[in-house]
Amino acid sequence: MDAVNVKINGKDYAVRKGMTVLEAAREAKIDIPTLCYLKDINEIGACRLCLVEVSEGGKPYRMVTACVYPVSEGMSILTNTPKINAARKTNLELILSNHEKKCLTCVRSTTCELQKLCNEYGVDEDYFGGERKHYELDTSSPAIIRDNNKCILCRRCVAACKTMQGIGVIGANDRGFDTHIGCAFEKDLGDVSCVNCGQCIVACPVGALYERDDTDKVREAIADPSKKVYICTAPSVRAQIGECFGYAPGTDCEPQMVEALKMLGFDGVFDMNLTADLTIIEEANELIGRIQNGGKLPMITSCSPGWIKYCEHYFPDFTDNLSTCKSPQQMFGAVMKTYFAEKEGIDPKDIFFVSAIPCTAKKFEVGRDGQSASGYPDVDVAITTREVGRMIQKAGIDFRALKGTEFDKPFDIGSGAGAIFGATGGVMEAALRYAAEIILGKPLEKPLETPEVRRQNGSDEGYRTASYKVGDMEVRVAVASGTKNAKQLLKDVEAGKLDVHFIEIMCCPGGCVNGGGQPYQPASVRNTVDLRALRAAVLYNDDRNCDIRESQKNAAVMKLYDEYFGKPNSHKAHEVLHTHYVKRGL
Amino acid sequence: MKKKMTTVEFRGTPEQEAKLLEVIAKYDGVKGKMMPILQEAQDIYGYLPIEVQKIIAEKTETPLEEIYGIATFYSQFKLNPNGEYSVAVCLGTACYVKGSAGVLEEISKELGVEVGSTSSDGKYSLEATRCIGACGLAPVMTINGDVYGRMTKDQVKGILAKYR
Structure with missing residues (x-):
C-alpha cells in the first residue's frame, strides 16, 4: 500500500x-x-x-x-x-430556505436524510426567509412522481439516471435560483424515454421523487364485498421487506410477510416464485425452439419491464430478440383471471389482482397492451415493497412480533430456481437448469449450478458470458444488469463481437434485489454496504434450502399444464402467457 | 433568467444541416467538444431549437437533456430565434431606475410576446438587455439597431406601429 x-x-x-x-x-x-x-x-x-x-x-x-x-x-x-x-x-x-417543509405528510418523513441532519444540527427551519420557488407536481409518469418543491439539487437522481444507468433523461436545467431538475425542453417525465426503473427514487435523499402510491386502490378493493382480492409477492420482496421494519439488510422475512398480508384482508396470498417457474418452462422452450428452428437469436429475457421499455426506446431493432413470454407478474395475473377464475367459478371481472414487487416499472407494465388475457387487465395494481411496508404499518400490524405463516394453496409452491429470479443471473441459471434436462432428454443427477453467470460481489460493471456443453449442443449465454451494461452488451452483439444464444438482462444493477421499489437506505449505508449482495444472499440461501430446485419439479406448475395449457408454448399458452412489444424509438 | 420555449416553426435548410454535421465531425473525439459545437450550431441557425439539439444528441451520443442543460445554463445560448424585428429594452441600472421595466412590460403586452421569446410568426422577438452604454438617454429601447431614448410607456404603441 x-x-x-x-x-x-x-x-x-x-x-x-x-x-x-x-x-x-x-x-x-x-x-x-x-x-x-x-x-x-x-x-x-x-x-x-x-x-x-x-x-x-x-x-x-x-x-x-x-x-x-x-x-x-x-x-x-x-x-x-x-x-x-x-x-x-x-x-x-x-438548503432548507428553498425546501418545502411539509414534513408531516411527506413520504420520506423519518427516512429523509435532510430531516435527520437538520435534527442533529438543531437547524431553525426559517432562519433565511425570502423568495421560494414553486413548481407544479409532475404526475405524468405511471410510476414516478417528481416534486421539485422538495428538491435540494444534490443531483443524486441525475447521477443514478445518467452515470449509473447510462440513460440521462433528467438533468439540471437553467441556472442560479432558476436551477431545477427536469427533462429536456421541460417535458414531463411521462413524455420522455424514461424506463421507470426508479433508481432516481432510491437515490433521492428527500421526498422530491417517489413512486405513484397505489395502496388506496388496494384498500378500496379489499373493502369492496363484490371483489375477490388476491396478492402475489415477487421473489425479492421477502428479502427486502424486513428493512421497512428495522431488520438488517439481508434478513429473510417471508413467513412474517405472508402473515401480515393475510392480516390485511387479502382473499389469498400467493408466491410469485411459482410463475417464475412457469416463465422458465415457457421461455426455455421458446429458446430451444428458436435454436432448432432457426428463429431470431440471441433471445433476450423479458421479465424486467424497465429493460423492455429501454429496449423499445434505445434498441428498437432488438425487440424481435425479446422473448415473447410475459413477466412472472403478468403471467400470474393472467393465470388468476383465466385458469383460476374458471376453476373457482369466479367471473374474472370480480377478481382484483395485486402484485407486490421491488419495482416501479411494473406500474407501467400493468397498463401495457397485450397484458389482459381474460379481457380484463391481468394485474390490477402493482405495489412496491415500500408500499407493502406502508400498508402493513398503517394497518397497525406489529410486523416484528409475527410468528409467520405459509403461502395459500394452490399457488404456494416455488422452486429454488424461481427464487433466484430476483438476483442478476438468476433467470439464466434457472433456465439452464431446465434447458439442460430438455436437451439431454433426461433429468440431471443434481441441479445445475452456474456460478459463472452470478454477480461477483462488489461489482456491477460490464457483463458476464459463459458457455455450456449440453449433450451435443453448445449453449452460449450472456448476462447484464443495469441498462448501462445492457447497452454495452447489445452494442457488442451489433458489432459482431459477441455471439451467444441467450441473454439475460435486468434493468436495475444487481437485479430486482436492487430494484427501484426497494426500501429506502440512506447514502451512509449505500456508500458502505453491498446491499445487492446481502439481499441476493437471501435468495441463494432459499434456493439451496428449497426441497425443489428446478422449475420442472414444481408440481403446481405441472398441474397448470395438465389441466389447462396442455404443453409449453401451446396455442393456449401463447394466448394467455405471451405478449408483444412496440418499437418506440427516442 | 429562466429560458422560454420557442413557438416559432423550425425552418432549417438541408445546407444548414450539412454544415452542422461538418461541425460535429470536426470535433469527433475532442474532449469538452459540446461548448464549441453548440456555439457553432448557433452561428449556423441563429438559435438552438429542439430539432438542432436532437441532431447533436444523436450524432455525439449524448443525452438530449445534457445538451439542453448546457443550453439553458449559459446565457449566450438562445432557444428562440431573433424576430424579423428584434426589440430590446435596457434593464441596466440607469434605465431601470428611470422605469424601463414598465416600458418592457408595456411592449410585451402590446406585442403579445413574453420577454425572452419570439412571436410564433417569427416577426417580433423581445429581449431585456444589460447596459448598452446609452445611459444619457435612459430608459432606452432598440429595434433592429434603431435607438429610442427617454422612453415612456405612452410612446410604445406609436413606435411599434412603424414596424408592423
Missing part, C-alpha cells in the same frame, strides 16, 4: 494515497455527514455538508469538502470543531 500519514482529530493514521478525506475518516471510524455524495457516481462537492478543516505543510487550517479533497502526507484534519459545525449548520439553513 502506498500510504500517507495523516492526523485526524489529533490521532495518527496511515491511509491509502489517493483517498479522499471522507474515505480516510470513514476508515478511522469517524463519520462526516454528506448529502449529495454517492460513492463512484456523484462525487461533486455540491452540498457542502462534509466540510472539514485541514492543514497542509504547516499552513493554517482552512475549510474543504471532504468528499472530493484528497489526503496528503502530513495533513492534519479536524472533523468536529465549532467553526465546522457552524458552517454546516448555515449550509443546512440555506
Whole structure:
C-alpha cells in the first residue's frame, strides 16, 4: 500500500494515497455527514455538508469538502470543531430556505436524510426567509412522481439516471435560483424515454421523487364485498421487506410477510416464485425452439419491464430478440383471471389482482397492451415493497412480533430456481437448469449450478458470458444488469463481437434485489454496504434450502399444464402467457 | 433568467444541416467538444431549437437533456430565434431606475410576446438587455439597431406601429 500519514482529530493514521478525506475518516471510524455524495457516481462537492478543516505543510487550517479533497502526507484534519459545525449548520439553513417543509405528510418523513441532519444540527427551519420557488407536481409518469418543491439539487437522481444507468433523461436545467431538475425542453417525465426503473427514487435523499402510491386502490378493493382480492409477492420482496421494519439488510422475512398480508384482508396470498417457474418452462422452450428452428437469436429475457421499455426506446431493432413470454407478474395475473377464475367459478371481472414487487416499472407494465388475457387487465395494481411496508404499518400490524405463516394453496409452491429470479443471473441459471434436462432428454443427477453467470460481489460493471456443453449442443449465454451494461452488451452483439444464444438482462444493477421499489437506505449505508449482495444472499440461501430446485419439479406448475395449457408454448399458452412489444424509438 | 420555449416553426435548410454535421465531425473525439459545437450550431441557425439539439444528441451520443442543460445554463445560448424585428429594452441600472421595466412590460403586452421569446410568426422577438452604454438617454429601447431614448410607456404603441 502506498500510504500517507495523516492526523485526524489529533490521532495518527496511515491511509491509502489517493483517498479522499471522507474515505480516510470513514476508515478511522469517524463519520462526516454528506448529502449529495454517492460513492463512484456523484462525487461533486455540491452540498457542502462534509466540510472539514485541514492543514497542509504547516499552513493554517482552512475549510474543504471532504468528499472530493484528497489526503496528503502530513495533513492534519479536524472533523468536529465549532467553526465546522457552524458552517454546516448555515449550509443546512440555506438548503432548507428553498425546501418545502411539509414534513408531516411527506413520504420520506423519518427516512429523509435532510430531516435527520437538520435534527442533529438543531437547524431553525426559517432562519433565511425570502423568495421560494414553486413548481407544479409532475404526475405524468405511471410510476414516478417528481416534486421539485422538495428538491435540494444534490443531483443524486441525475447521477443514478445518467452515470449509473447510462440513460440521462433528467438533468439540471437553467441556472442560479432558476436551477431545477427536469427533462429536456421541460417535458414531463411521462413524455420522455424514461424506463421507470426508479433508481432516481432510491437515490433521492428527500421526498422530491417517489413512486405513484397505489395502496388506496388496494384498500378500496379489499373493502369492496363484490371483489375477490388476491396478492402475489415477487421473489425479492421477502428479502427486502424486513428493512421497512428495522431488520438488517439481508434478513429473510417471508413467513412474517405472508402473515401480515393475510392480516390485511387479502382473499389469498400467493408466491410469485411459482410463475417464475412457469416463465422458465415457457421461455426455455421458446429458446430451444428458436435454436432448432432457426428463429431470431440471441433471445433476450423479458421479465424486467424497465429493460423492455429501454429496449423499445434505445434498441428498437432488438425487440424481435425479446422473448415473447410475459413477466412472472403478468403471467400470474393472467393465470388468476383465466385458469383460476374458471376453476373457482369466479367471473374474472370480480377478481382484483395485486402484485407486490421491488419495482416501479411494473406500474407501467400493468397498463401495457397485450397484458389482459381474460379481457380484463391481468394485474390490477402493482405495489412496491415500500408500499407493502406502508400498508402493513398503517394497518397497525406489529410486523416484528409475527410468528409467520405459509403461502395459500394452490399457488404456494416455488422452486429454488424461481427464487433466484430476483438476483442478476438468476433467470439464466434457472433456465439452464431446465434447458439442460430438455436437451439431454433426461433429468440431471443434481441441479445445475452456474456460478459463472452470478454477480461477483462488489461489482456491477460490464457483463458476464459463459458457455455450456449440453449433450451435443453448445449453449452460449450472456448476462447484464443495469441498462448501462445492457447497452454495452447489445452494442457488442451489433458489432459482431459477441455471439451467444441467450441473454439475460435486468434493468436495475444487481437485479430486482436492487430494484427501484426497494426500501429506502440512506447514502451512509449505500456508500458502505453491498446491499445487492446481502439481499441476493437471501435468495441463494432459499434456493439451496428449497426441497425443489428446478422449475420442472414444481408440481403446481405441472398441474397448470395438465389441466389447462396442455404443453409449453401451446396455442393456449401463447394466448394467455405471451405478449408483444412496440418499437418506440427516442 | 429562466429560458422560454420557442413557438416559432423550425425552418432549417438541408445546407444548414450539412454544415452542422461538418461541425460535429470536426470535433469527433475532442474532449469538452459540446461548448464549441453548440456555439457553432448557433452561428449556423441563429438559435438552438429542439430539432438542432436532437441532431447533436444523436450524432455525439449524448443525452438530449445534457445538451439542453448546457443550453439553458449559459446565457449566450438562445432557444428562440431573433424576430424579423428584434426589440430590446435596457434593464441596466440607469434605465431601470428611470422605469424601463414598465416600458418592457408595456411592449410585451402590446406585442403579445413574453420577454425572452419570439412571436410564433417569427416577426417580433423581445429581449431585456444589460447596459448598452446609452445611459444619457435612459430608459432606452432598440429595434433592429434603431435607438429610442427617454422612453415612456405612452410612446410604445406609436413606435411599434412603424414596424408592423
